[in-house]
Amino acid sequence: MxxxxxxxxxxxxxxxxxxxxxxxxxISIVIGILFGFEPQTIxxxxxxxxxxxxxxxxxxxxxxxxxxxxxxGLSNVMLWVSTFVIALxxxxxxxxx
Amino acid sequence: MNKLHIDSxxxxxxxxxxxxDVFISCRKEEIIGLIGRNGSGKSTLLxxxxxxxxxxxxxxxxxxxxxxxxxxGRNLINYLPQDNFLPNNISIRSLINLFLEKENSNVLFxxxxxxxxxxxxxxxxxxxxxxxVEILLIIHSKxxxxxxxxxxxxxxxxxxxxxxxxxxSNKSSKGYIITDHDYENVINLADRIVFLQNGFLKEIKDxxxxxxxxxxxxxxxxxxxxx
Numbered sequence: 001m002x003x004x005x006x007x008x009x010x011x012x013x014x015x016x017x018x019x020x021x022x023x024x025x026x027i028s029i030v031i032g033i034l035f036g037f038e039p040q041t042i043x044x045x046x047x048x049x050x051x052x053x054x055x056x057x058x059x060x061x062x063x064x065x066x067x068x069x070x071x072x073g074l075s076n077v078m079l080w081v082s083t084f085v086i087a088l089x090x091x092x093x094x095x096x097x
Numbered sequence: 098m099n100k101l102h103i104d105s106x107x108x109x110x111x112x113x114x115x116x117x118d119v120f121i122s123c124r125k126e127e128i129i130g131l132i133g134r135n136g137s138g139k140s141t142l143l144x145x146x147x148x149x150x151x152x153x154x155x156x157x158x159x160x161x162x163x164x165x166x167x168x169x170g171r172n173l174i175n176y177l178p179q180d181n182f183l184p185n186n187i188s189i190r191s192l193i194n195l196f197l198e199k200e201n202s203n204v205l206f207x208x209x210x211x212x213x214x215x216x217x218x219x220x221x222x223x224x225x226x227x228x229x230v231e232i233l234l235i236i237h238s239k240x241x242x243x244x245x246x247x248x249x250x251x252x253x254x255x256x257x258x259x260x261x262x263x264x265x266s267n268k269s270s271k272g273y274i275i276t277d278h279d280y281e282n283v284i285n286l287a288d289r290i291v292f293l294q295n296g297f298l299k300e301i302k303d304x305x306x307x308x309x310x311x312x313x314x315x316x317x318x319x320x321x322x323x324x
Binding site: 004008011012015016019064065066067068070071072073074075076078 | 147148149166167168170171172175176178180181182183184186187195196198235238240
C-alpha cells in the first residue's frame with residue numbers, strides 16, 4: 001500500500017519536473033555548445049538553469065499549479081529539493097562521463 | 098471519529114487584523130458553510146488551515162495529528178483553490194490516474210461528466226469543465242476533510258446543481274468546509290453556517306441574522322427565505 005502511494009508521488013514529481021527538465025536541458029546544451037561542448041559544462045549549466053526555470057515556470061507563470069502538488073502532500077520545499085537533487089545527479093553523471 | 102479542530106487562528110497584515118482567534122470544528126458527514134463579505138478573510142482562513150498561508154498563530158488538528166504544514170495534512174486535508182490548478186499538457190485520464198488511487202479513479206472514469214473529457218488535455222477544457230474535474234478529484238482524494246473555495250465559480254447552473262447533489266451524496270465519509278459567494282446554495286447545502294466579519298467568526302443560528310450582520314439586504318432575505 002505504502003509502495004503504491006510512494007510510486008504515485010514519484011510519478012507526480014516526474015510530472016512536475018518534466019517541464020523544467022526539457023526547457024533547462026535545451027538551454028544547457030546551447031550553453032554547452034557555446035563553451036566547447038564539454039559534458040561538465042552542460043551539467044554545470046543545468047545545475048543553475050533548472051532552479052531558474054522552476055522559478056519562472058511555476059513561481060511566476062503557473063503559481064496555482066502548485067496546488068495540484070500540495071494536495072498530494074508535496075510541499076514547496078520538497079519540490080524545490082527535487083529540482084536541486086535532479087540537477088546535482090545530472091551534473092555528477094555528466095562529470096563522470 | 099477523527100474530528101477537524103481549528104482553533105486560535107490569528108492573522109494580521111499591515112497592522113490590520115484579518116483573523117482574530119478563529120475557532121471552527123468540523124466532523125465527518127458534516128458540511129460547514131463559511132460565508133462573509135469580499136475581503137473578509139474566508140480564503141485566507143482556508144489556506145491557513147491547509148498550510149499554504151502563514152498565520153500569526155494556529156492550532157489545527159485532525160484526530161491526534163497536528164497539521165502544521167502541507168506534509169502533515171497529506172491524506173487528511175485537501176483544498177480546492179479559487180482558480181484552476183491542474184497541470185497542462187497531460188490528459189485528464191492520466192491526471193486522474195496520477196492523483197487518485199485505483200478504486201477512486203474508476204469512479205471518475207465512469208462518471209457521466211468526466212467520461213467525455215478523459216482524452217482531452219486540461220488546457221483544452223472550458224472553465225466549467227475544468228472546475229468539475231477539479232472538484233471530483235478533490236472529493237475522491239483520500240483526504241478526510243475537504244476545503245472548497247468557491248466551487249461554483251464559473252460553472253453553469255446545471256453543473257452547479259450536480260455538484261451540490263454530488264457533495265450531499267458523498268458526505269458520508271468526509272467533512273467539508275465550503276465558501277462561495279453563491280450564498281443561497283452554500284446555505285442550502287450546509288449543515289451549519291459560520292459568518293466571518295472583522296476577523297471574528299460567528300455561528301448563524303437563524304438566517305435572519307445575516308440581515309442584522311449586514312450580509313444580506315432585507316429585500317434579498319425576504320425574496321429568498323420568506324415566500
